[in-house]
Amino acid sequence: MDTPIPLPLAVLTAVFFLYFRWRRLSTQPLPPGPRGLPVIGSLWDIVTDKDDKPRHLKYLDLGKNVCGDHLVVLNSAKATDELLEKRSINYSDRPVMRYSDKWKAHRRIFNQYFKQQAVVSYYPVHRKGVLVFLNKILNNPESLNAHARDYAGAMILQITYGITSEEEKAYFVQVADLANQSFIAGVNHGSFMVDYFPFLKHIPYRFFVIDLQVAWFPGAGFKQKAAVWAKHVSDMNHNPWRLLKSSMANGTAMPSVATNGLERLNSDQEEMEPFIQHVCAVAYGAGADTTVALLLASLLALVRNPEVQTRAQAEIDEVVGSSRLPDFQDRDKLPYIDAILKETQRLYPALPLSIDHCSMDDDIYEGYFIPKGTTVIGNAWAILHDEKTYPEPMKFKPERFLKEEGKSTPPDSALYAFGFGRRICPGRFLALDAAWLMVACVLSVFDINKTFDAEGNEIEVVFEHSPGAINLKKAKKGLGSPANFGLMSNSSEIPGLIENVPGGLAILT
Numbered sequence: 001m002d003t004p005i006p007l008p009l010a011v012l013t014a015v016f017f018l019y020f021r022w023r024r025l026s027t028q029p030l031p032p033g034p035r036g037l038p039v040i041g042s043l044w045d046i047v048t049d050k051d052d053k054p055r056h057l058k059y060l061d062l063g064k065n066v067c068g069d070h071l072v073v074l075n076s077a078k079a080t081d082e083l084l085e086k087r088s089i090n091y092s093d094r095p096v097m098r099y100s101d102k103w104k105a106h107r108r109i110f111n112q113y114f115k116q117q118a119v120v121s122y123y124p125v126h127r128k129g130v131l132v133f134l135n136k137i138l139n140n141p142e143s144l145n146a147h148a149r150d151y152a153g154a155m156i157l158q159i160t161y162g163i164t165s166e167e168e169k170a171y172f173v174q175v176a177d178l179a180n181q182s183f184i185a186g187v188n189h190g191s192f193m194v195d196y197f198p199f200l201k202h203i204p205y206r207f208f209v210i211d212l213q214v215a216w217f218p219g220a221g222f223k224q225k226a227a228v229w230a231k232h233v234s235d236m237n238h239n240p241w242r243l244l245k246s247s248m249a250n251g252t253a254m255p256s257v258a259t260n261g262l263e264r265l266n267s268d269q270e271e272m273e274p275f276i277q278h279v280c281a282v283a284y285g286a287g288a289d290t291t292v293a294l295l296l297a298s299l300l301a302l303v304r305n306p307e308v309q310t311r312a313q314a315e316i317d318e319v320v321g322s323s324r325l326p327d328f329q330d331r332d333k334l335p336y337i338d339a340i341l342k343e344t345q346r347l348y349p350a351l352p353l354s355i356d357h358c359s360m361d362d363d364i365y366e367g368y369f370i371p372k373g374t375t376v377i378g379n380a381w382a383i384l385h386d387e388k389t390y391p392e393p394m395k396f397k398p399e400r401f402l403k404e405e406g407k408s409t410p411p412d413s414a415l416y417a418f419g420f421g422r423r424i425c426p427g428r429f430l431a432l433d434a435a436w437l438m439v440a441c442v443l444s445v446f447d448i449n450k451t452f453d454a455e456g457n458e459i460e461v462v463f464e465h466s467p468g469a470i471n472l473k474k475a476k477k478g479l480g481s482p483a484n485f486g487l488m489s490n491s492s493e494i495p496g497l498i499e500n501v502p503g504g505l506a507i508l509t
């Protein structure tokens with residue numbers, strides 16, 4: 001008969017094993033990075049975010065130790081593939097929305113409604129939305145940014161909550177905008193000093209005069225902002241849900257992810273309701289600004305590259321003709337439109353530094369020690385600008401993604417622009433559908449040109465980097481509309497189709 005190992009001996013063995021493992025790992029060097037200053041390490045390299053120096057450029061050769069807080073930036077596809085994909089069991093955590101059973105339950109619901117096969121059922125929403133968008137561009141090309149926001153916001157509000165009324169949409173798009181400000185400003189670790197000095201959490205944020213909205217302690221300003229943002233995020237989570245519940249109660253609710261999710265719950269599954277509510281709020285919060293960034297980047301890239309427009313329009317003419325708008329069934333026959341979107345996401349990824357992951361255990365990569373709790377950033381921008389994979393990386397060249405005999409194509413930019421591993425963006429299929437239809441339809445109807453200043457000089461489209469995570473594109477400040485949408489002379493019947501769409505059309509399926 002086996003003799004059981006005495007408990008103290010087993011505990012001792014385990015302690016020794018863990019200690020020696022820790023010793024072996026922790027004696028390895030930390031990954032290399034720029035030399036920091038004493039005590040604060042590389043802090044100043046991270047928290048500044050000057051307009052003219054996009055923040056992500058600073059990370060190009062990183063592995064940092066900031067005030068004892070470990071931050072590793074993965075700048076190559078090889079490193080993200082190895083750590084965030086192959087070792088994703090260790091690198092799927094985040095400081096918020098931890099990698100947990102709760103997260104897994106959310107993710108399951110999310111995938112059910114936004115996986116590739118599921119998003120096909122939202123085609124009617126995109127079709128109506130694009131008609132409204134084209135109509136607005138035709139009548140008021142000045143407000144391109146606002147129209148793109150409405151297009152993305154309306155799509156998500158209808159799909160998640162069934163909201164179609166113009167007034168409600170306008171209100172909720174604004175609520176999401178406010179809530180997203182917190183995300184954009186704070187999503188990447190290091191946006192606030194508190195990420196490095198946790199004691200700042202305990203500093204009161206106002207001093208003496210209650211209304212004085214000034215942080216009195218350097219670095220404690222995040223608390224003021226956090227208080228305001230908490231309210232915006234709570235509004236985003238609760239306000240559309242309240243409206244949904246009351247419209248379900250009075251029988252006026254439109255079919256949506258929310259109604260479907262609630263109807264499928266059995267009476268003993270009430271505890272799942274907050275999950276469905278949260279999935280809807282996250283979809284609505286995470287999907288709007290990111291999709292707008294892709295839409296605007298695509299259109300402004302086309303303004304800058306008229307030869308790309310001409311080639312795409314020739315493809316559309318041949319496949320679709322000029323008597324109807326392109327539709328999803330044309331997609332396989334319009335590879336150049338797909339290539340335009342891939343190239344846009346490559347050159348201008350909406351989230352250049354993706355969203356931070358966090359290691360759950362000590363690890364060694366290529367001889368370097370990555371301690372448990374390290375913030376790990378997949379640098380999508382660096383990967384998508386690697387000239388070995390994408391020659392002439394600063395040029396807009398959609399044709400690099402076209403399949404041709406005897407030529408291999410580089411990896412699809414979506415592999416990196418939507419993040420990594422188990423946390424990869426679950427809304428990517430929906431976003432790409434919305435962007436594809438919009439770009440194809442705009443190109444089938446309009447020539448997009450540069451605008452002119454008062455002296456008749458062409459205005460150059462300058463891409464600006466917004467502070468924070470999302471890389472929104474717009475023309476240089478103060479120059480009015482970034483693009484001039486001229487109806488194409490050969491699109492004979494389509495203008496009538498768009499003109500007859502009332503500006504306030506509700507999108508009904």
Ligand code: HEM
Nearest residue numbers: 283286287290291294350354355418419420423425427431
């Ligand atoms: C062009 C549009 C979009 C881009 C570029 C984008 C990009 C990203 C990126 C880079 C991440 C982080 C992945 C990671 O941590 O590795 C992410 C996460 C996420 N995205 Fe998107 N996204 C877009 C649209 C959408 C849409 C339309 C939705 C919702 C319908 C959505 C929902 C989410 C959610 C819920 C997460 C968090 C996933 C998690 O933490 O597990 N996104 N997205």
